[in-house]
Amino acid sequence: GGARLCFRPPARGFQCSARGCRAHRSAGGALVANVLRNGSVLLQWGLRHWGPPPPRPSAALRGFALNCSWDGTYTRFPCESVELGAACRDYLLAEAHGSVRYRLCLQPRYAPPRPAPPAQCVEFRVEPAAMRDIVVAMTAVGGSICVMLVFICLLVAYITENLMSPRGGRGAAAPRR
Secondary structure, eight states: OGGGOOSSOOOTTOOOOTTTEEEEEOTTSSEEEEEETTSOEEEEEOSGGGOSOOSSGGGOEEEEEEEEEEEOSSOEEEEEEEEEOTTOOEEEEOOOOTTOEEEEEEEEEEOTTSOOOOOEEEEEEOOOHHHHHHHHHHHHHHHHHHHHHHHHHHHHHHHIIIIISOOTTTTOOOOOO
16 A cells, blocks of 8 residues: 555665766665756665664554755755655655755654664756856857847848938939939
């Protein structure tokens, strides 16, 4: 039932490539934040870094609690806790804000009497990749506008020279006396 609930199919075997993303690992090594160039973050975790499995089935893993906070320009924003199923091993944060420091903490939840181990936390900053795309797009639009203005100026000059000025006797009828 609920222990298997996850938001998406897991990205098994995902490896962060140097060109496409940057990986940030928690101090204990259980949680990895793969910050992708498109502004999304793929969190991955494993249980082996949190210690040995519970000795009794009654103290089974119930799921995970994901907490986060991020620092804006003037204030710190806490995120509400996200509860994940026991089968989940990754979570996709689809739209992270650029140039903001994130702190994400993941903690396994076990059935009593086993206490929850300490949370594994990872901190990272998302590169503002969208801003680079906006600059490229604005440069292309600005260049197109400049080319269009040059053509308009040439057209106005042609009209002014050839259509608005008198032709000086060529093809014009002589005035009658």
